[in-house]
Amino acid sequence: MSATTIHNFSDIDFDRPGKAHYEVAFHHDGTWGNVLVPLTVIVGARGPGKTVACFGGTHGNEYEGQVAVWRLAQELDPAELTGRVILLPRFCTPACDAGTRESPLDGVNMNRAFPGNPRGSITYRMADFARRFVLDRADVVLDIHSGGRILRFPMCSSFHEVADGTQQQEMAAAARLFDTPFVMVYASAMASGLLTDEAEAMGKITIGTELGYGEATIRQGVRHAEVGIRNTLRHYGLLAGELERARPEGSPPPRIVRAIRLEDYVPAPISGVYEPTAEPGQAVTRGELVGRLYDFDYASSRPLDIRAPRDGWLLVIPFAAQVEKGQTIVVVAEDADYSAPNPLP
Numbered sequence: 001m002s003a004t005t006i007h008n009f010s011d012i013d014f015d016r017p018g019k020a021h022y023e024v025a026f027h028h029d030g031t032w033g034n035v036l037v038p039l040t041v042i043v044g045a046r047g048p049g050k051t052v053a054c055f056g057g058t059h060g061n062e063y064e065g066q067v068a069v070w071r072l073a074q075e076l077d078p079a080e081l082t083g084r085v086i087l088l089p090r091f092c093t094p095a096c097d098a099g100t101r102e103s104p105l106d107g108v109n110m111n112r113a114f115p116g117n118p119r120g121s122i123t124y125r126m127a128d129f130a131r132r133f134v135l136d137r138a139d140v141v142l143d144i145h146s147g148g149r150i151l152r153f154p155m156c157s158s159f160h161e162v163a164d165g166t167q168q169q170e171m172a173a174a175a176r177l178f179d180t181p182f183v184m185v186y187a188s189a190m191a192s193g194l195l196t197d198e199a200e201a202m203g204k205i206t207i208g209t210e211l212g213y214g215e216a217t218i219r220q221g222v223r224h225a226e227v228g229i230r231n232t233l234r235h236y237g238l239l240a241g242e243l244e245r246a247r248p249e250g251s252p253p254p255r256i257v258r259a260i261r262l263e264d265y266v267p268a269p270i271s272g273v274y275e276p277t278a279e280p281g282q283a284v285t286r287g288e289l290v291g292r293l294y295d296f297d298y299a300s301s302r303p304l305d306i307r308a309p310r311d312g313w314l315l316v317i318p319f320a321a322q323v324e325k326g327q328t329i330v331v332v333a334e335d336a337d338y339s340a341p342n343p344l345p
């Protein structure tokens with residue numbers, strides 16, 4: 001099935017039953033030519049329902065989402081679907097092609113570019129398109145990330161705290177559909193301009209993830225992405241069938257933890273080489289050694305002990321050995337609840 005090239009966004013047909021693959025053209029800032037961003041719209045033959053939008057490749061060096069969303073675009077059958085699914089498997093296409101976090105074309109991080117700008121550089125224009133044409137149509141927004149090269153998380157889905165209690169509770173329940181060991185509630189003050197920030201502010205049920213690390217494609221991460229997206233479609237009535245587990249039967253339900261204070265994000269006191277002494281996802285107590293930071297600049301220097309700032313769950317360790325002064329090297333999260341039911345069997 002071939003893809004239709006789109007030069008005018010309004011030519012994308014979001015309503016015709018069936019499946020359509022598009023390549024959405026965004027012109028280069030400095031030369032003639034375009035970036036072609038793959039987008040698939042699947043409108044179910046079983047009638048109207050919710051719209052779920054799903055993004056992979058918002059960061060180009062995170063692959064589980066690119067793989068899972070790409071395959072879903074091939075496999076989902078409109079004959080079995082109620083409602084509508086909009087898929088962008090390699091959203092920041094220039095970064096995906098280059099295998100980088102930021103777009104090499106303008107140096108912009110797509111996940112800091114929202115709400116976007118129709119007159120901005122290419123990444124801002126792509127963010128603006130996503131906000132007006134995709135997020136605006138969606139009831140549920142999924143943005144599949146992994147740790148990239150810098151950080152390593154336990155497998156987790158994620159969301160921010162939001163003011164609307166109903167939206168909050170529903171997001172906490174929906175985040176469990178990925179069946180990751182952890183659901184992470186993170187600080188919105190740590191960064192702004194995220195795709196998920198924008199979708200949450202628009203009132204959408206919005207779930208992010210961290211499903212791998214090290215610029216690899218981690219098998220279990222792809223599984224969480226696939227099961228999580230399909231469970232979301234089942235939970236919201238787009239697909240028939242029972243919810244499934246991504247982990248073996250009898251695994252504990254996803255544990256909701258939060259790190260919403262800026263103090264929860266411990267910066268490296270010096271640049272150096274990091275040696276982890278604890279695994280992501282491990283329970284730690286306040287003052288426990290979680291890593292050592294080495295300054296190899298002069299002989300016989302002693303490593304700095306890096307300790308847990310509180311009791312809780314170790315949510316982040318550096319992946320790449322070399323860390324820069326100021327980079328977050330430790331996050332310890334506390335248990336949280338949000339009165340969210342666990343929809344998983």
Ligand SMILES: [Zn+2]
Nearest residue numbers: 059062145146
């Ligand atoms: Zn990411």
